[in-house]
Amino acid sequence: MPLMKATPDAITLAAAALRRGDIVALPTETVYGLGADATNARAVARIYEAKGRPLFNPLIVHVESVEQAAQIAVLNPRATRLAAAFWPGPLTLVLHLRAGAGIADLVTAGLETVAVRVPNHPVALALIAAVGCPIAAPSANRSGHVSPTRAEHVRHDLGDVPAVILDAGPTEHGLESTILDVSGDGVVLLRTGAITAEDIARALGERVARTGETDTAADQARPTAPGQLASHYAPRAPLRLDVREVRPGEALLAFGADVPTHDGPMINLSPAGDLVEAAANLFAALRQIDATGPAGIAVMPIPAQGLGEAIGDRLRRGAAPRSFT
Ligand code: TXA
Ligand code: MG
DSSP: OOEEEOOHHHHHHHHHHHHTTOOEEEOOSSSOEEEEETTOHHHHHHHHHHHTOOTTSOOEEEOSSHHHHHHHEEOOHHHHHHHHHHOSSSEEEEEEEOTTSOOOHHHHTTOSEEEEEOOOOHHHHHHHHHHTSOEEOOBSSOTTSOOOSSHHHHHHHHTTOSSOEEEOOSOSSOSOOEEEEOSSSSOEEEEOOSSOHHHHHHHHTSOOEETTTOOOHHHHHSOOOGGGOTTTTOOSSOEEOSOSSOOTTEEEEEOSSOOOOOOSOEEESOTTOOHHHHHHHHHHHHHHHHTTOOSEEEEOOOOOSTTHHHHHHHHHHHHSOOOOO
């Protein structure tokens, strides 16, 4: 039984597993990750195998400090500023890979850039410190499923494939990190997340472009986050968004106090209409409501300000036609 409460002993055990090339599931403040020693190509290959993830989709490298980030990536002035403002925290920076840093090619899918972040979670930080090397970790779900926000979600998706699943309870934010490409001349938001574009613009004092918004040669040469393919966060039942009236057979994913009458399965992401609470509940609620086997899932409108932008992004991907599994 690989699921273990994340005690110091369990962290020591997980570090030993990582050192011998096994993969382990670890909590972060965003979602649970499936980790491997980022310098061990065979261990990293196990992650792709376990998730059923396409090899062209690179992974995020988790480090314990800005100094460790600087060993594997080139921190330009923008990156240094963002790291000071938001690390440890739910911001992933896409940076130029430092040559000879020893990061396995499979981690970056052969790109010249690497995605790095310092997670704000005591268990993740203790594990990185204990193992003594950066940890490559995508979300610990089967490719195409919603990300796990509880250890039980990991066990449901991956069973006993991870050597250890470190259980530290539900994650704080419930949405994956914001991904920002600062490897080029501008600042490009590749994935919305817990840190908003406004937060970033304020910290940098410059505007943040969205993927596909700019059209320079450099932008065209740069791949967008490949995991951003349309139907990436799909539950089994089709999602219908911005719904105010529920159809027969549908389950209801509600938000706020003004819920339409409905007698089937219903989960309210935040009766108080709080976007932070709704983000933290989103993926668990999608799994739970999908498991009731509804004909469809009707989702009430979610305001698009602040965190609502990232919530809307994940819901639109969940509602997109299924072209990617
Ligand atoms: O919150 C998170 O970010 C979680 C926790 C575990 O840290 N991780 C996570 O990883 O969401 P994953 O693999 O599900 O998403 C990583 C995203 C993918 O969309 C991938 O394409 C993108 O990061 N990515 C990785 N390296 C990249 C690079 N060099 N350039 C552009 N995008 C990159
Ligand atoms: Mg993922």
